[in-house]
Amino acid sequence: MKTLFLIIKQKTNKAGLTPIMCRITYEKSRKQFSTGLFINPAYWNKEKQKVLDKAENSDFVNKQMSLIKQQLGQAFLMLQIEQNSFDVDDLFKKFKGEETKKELGVISAYSEHNTYYKKLIGKDIKEVSYQKFENTKTHLQAFIKWKYNQGDIKLNKLKYQFIKDFEYYLRTEKEMQQSTINKNLQRFKKMINFAVAQDYLNKNPFLMHKPKAVKKEVVYLTKTELIHLQEKEIGNKRLEEVRDCFVFCCYTGLAFKEMSNLRSHHIVVGKDGRNWIKMKRQKTDKSISVPILPVAQKLLNKYKGKLKEGKLLPSKTNAHFNAYLKEIAGLCEIKINLTHHIARKTFATTVLLLNDVPMEIVSKLLGHSRIGITQAHYGQILEEKVISEIDKLSDKMDKGI
Structure with missing residues (x-):
């Protein structure tokens, strides 16, 4: 808060006296009011904000201005104690002894x-x-x-x-x-x-307000990278377990929480005779049904009956899991920043979309609350697929087929 005293010469009265005004500035807002004090403008010291001693009533006026400044300071402190949000109008009301209405901040x-x-x-x-x-x-x-x-x-x-x-x-x-x-x-x-x-x-x-659009590139493992990761001889039990969990999610699309919470009661036999994972996504509370593809089933069989607490996979904490994935990426010469979420992206793209699974089915298998979310994330993949198919068609037509 800033307090400034000023005179307005244009308002000099017939007696040759000018009113002294007080201006409060708080949070870039101003409130100006009359102090009720008058002086001969010739005796006003603008820099020192006071009346010169040779003026007849200098002592009285200077004391009154000092008192006003002191009372404004007290009003400011009181408002700071009483409420978090206030403006210059509240400050003036407090100074005048008027009640200030406490408004919601x-x-x-x-x-x-x-x-x-x-x-x-x-x-x-x-x-x-x-x-x-x-x-x-x-x-x-x-x-x-x-x-x-x-x-x-x-x-x-x-x-x-x-x-x-x-x-x-x-x-x-x-x-x-x-x-x-x-x-x-x-x-x-x-x-x-x-x-x-x-x-x-x-x-x-x-x-x-319109939020700025963000176009995020979908990062995933290619078919070649995924197969190389699956078949790589790790030679370290801890890293091998993390690799297996990651690959399992590449073929099921499970998020980290769902992977960690997977138990035998989540596995049911579907109408097609296959094993399916049926559970709720923790993020959306939406039910998902995902078929267990052969690679994923093989990994479940590998750890069957070997883990405690009814776990089906040897999961770690998310932080440790991603740290181990970085080691694995180095061993497999995978250049992208490998995190667990890449597995879910790989499932949606390399395993599903690039194998001609329709977007509607992909959305259902991922447990998205609406297809628009899937389209926003993976629409570019379909565009790449269309371009690839058009290129093939063009080649055929060039050959006269």
């Missing part, structure tokens, strides 16, 4: 939103989803402190520019990738929708 509204959703854990949402909302709230708090030097700002002051500034902060200060920024903004938008639904906000600042 952005972080306060976000906390209310998160409290509401916390009660839905295990019913409609998962603990991990709730924690992501909490993480976004932490980023918002840090942003408000960085941008406004406050613990919170009034919810009804939110404008579209706030969103743009938050996005800029995440990109420059937090060095986030656009996909991560979009996820945080998506969660913030849900809180804003909640605030609008609760009548805390009259207008949604996200109405004009």
Whole structure:
């Protein structure tokens, strides 16, 4: 907060006296008011913000200005203690002794939103989803402190520019990738929708916001790389187990959690006489049914009855698993950054799409909540497949077939 005293010579009265005004500046907003004090403008010292001693009433006026500045400082401190979010108008009201209405702040509204959703854990949402909302709230708090030097700002002051500034902060200060920024903004938008639904906000600042599109390249193992990985003699039990788990997921598309939780009751015989995996995806709570292809069945047979706690595969923690995969990639001369999620991508592309399995079936086997998700991730693979088939057709036509 800054306090400035100034005189307005244009308002000099018939007695030759000019009013002294006080201007408060807080968070780039100003509030100017009359102090009720008048002086001869010839005796005003602008730099020192005081009346020169030779003026008749200099002592009284200077003391009054000092008192006003002191009272403004006290009002500012009181507001900081009483509430996180306030503006220059609240500051002036506090100085005048008027009651300031405590309005809901952005972080306060976000906390209310998160409290509401916390009660839905295990019913409609998962603990991990709730924690992501909490993480976004932490980023918002840090942003408000960085941008406004406050613990919170009034919810009804939110404008579209706030969103743009938050996005800029995440990109420059937090060095986030656009996909991560979009996820945080998506969660913030849900809180804003909640605030609008609760009548805390009259207008949604996200109405004009359009997230920046992110085109992510699908990274997967080629058929040659996959076969080489399967057949590679590892010579290390720990790495061999990780390799086997990874290959199993390349032929089933199981995410890490599902792979780790796989038990015998998840294996059922389907109408076709094959063994199928039937379980729920932890991420979406959506049921999946995946046929166990010969390579995957062979790996299940390899570890049958050899593991504790009813496990079907020798899984590790995710961090260790991915660390071991890097060693395996080196042994197999695989150039891509090998992580468990690459197995799921390989299943969708090399095993399914590039073997002419329709997108609708791929979406079902992956357990996606809607086909649009599958198309967004793997649409480019189909384009490559179409190009490949057209090239073959062109070659045939060139040969007169």
